Amino acid sequence: MDKAKYGPWALIIGGSEGIGSAFARKLAADGFNIAVVARKPGPLEALAEELRGMGVEARSLSVDLSDTSAIDQVRTITDDIEVGLLIYNAGANNIRGNFVELDPKVYRDVINITVVGQAEFAHHFGALMRERGRGGIILAGSSSNFCGAPTLATYTAAKSFSRILTESLWLECEPMGIDVLHISINYTDTPAMQRLGYDTSSAQSPEEVAQEALDNIANGPLLILGGQRALDTAIARSQLENRGEMIRALATPRRENIPQKA
């Protein structure tokens, strides 16, 4: 990864485990200083210590991204450094349910983390990159974003927002020297998925996802992870005719229909 273009600091939002920590380790190995943000302080501090052991500087901050002041909190550790690469990884969906039956906090959190959060962070750090004439932004999405799905209304909609936001930023930011990439993440063996009890034996590894994303940062606006099958599904979910029938057949399955660990 080119530190002169995307360094010297990478900021990883949702960086303490899984895909986020895989990004952190790969970038530290290339000499990037790393700032990581997540909620649980223990894994954050352990990762920052590990990264320092690799010979780079590391900062960490415990922030809940569902709080709309998250950007101001994160600025307390970034205002005095040059963030050349922003990776906004956090945003998996833990609580599923019919939209009208959900506690409003559930959908507000999803919207704050993915819609408000990605917009705020891309706006703040993108403006600073524009002044320097260089940088990179990676926003994490999901293969669920190409159509709605029962019990995932705000998640699928928020990830769709993320993809469309990225597509616009990609073209706007091109003449500013900033590469912008949306990663449509498929089934990946992260601690969050393991905690939900899913059988992740066929899932991609977080390391594969992070490497493919870094390798393709200049090939935006959209990277579909998960190979040909994921690409075929994305194409099928994007069809405009008979959309209702397509959603019935191809939307992300309800949780009870996803294979669990034996």
Ligand SMILES: NC(=O)c1ccc[n+]([C@@H]2O[C@H](COP(=O)([O-])OP(=O)(O)OC[C@H]3O[C@@H](n4cnc5c(N)ncnc54)[C@H](OP(=O)(O)O)[C@@H]3O)[C@@H](O)[C@H]2O)c1
């Ligand atoms: N894993 C998959 O199969 C899959 C599939 C499709 C898309 N994705 C996407 O891939 C990305 C990563 O997913 P993941 O499975 O690793 O789970 P995740 O729950 O998004 O966790 C990733 C990181 O974000 C942090 N995080 C989560 N919620 C946060 C919050 N409210 N405030 C601050 N930090 C928060 C976590 O640490 P803390 O818990 O300590 O905060 C962790 O470091 C997400 O955007 C997700 O939508 C994943």
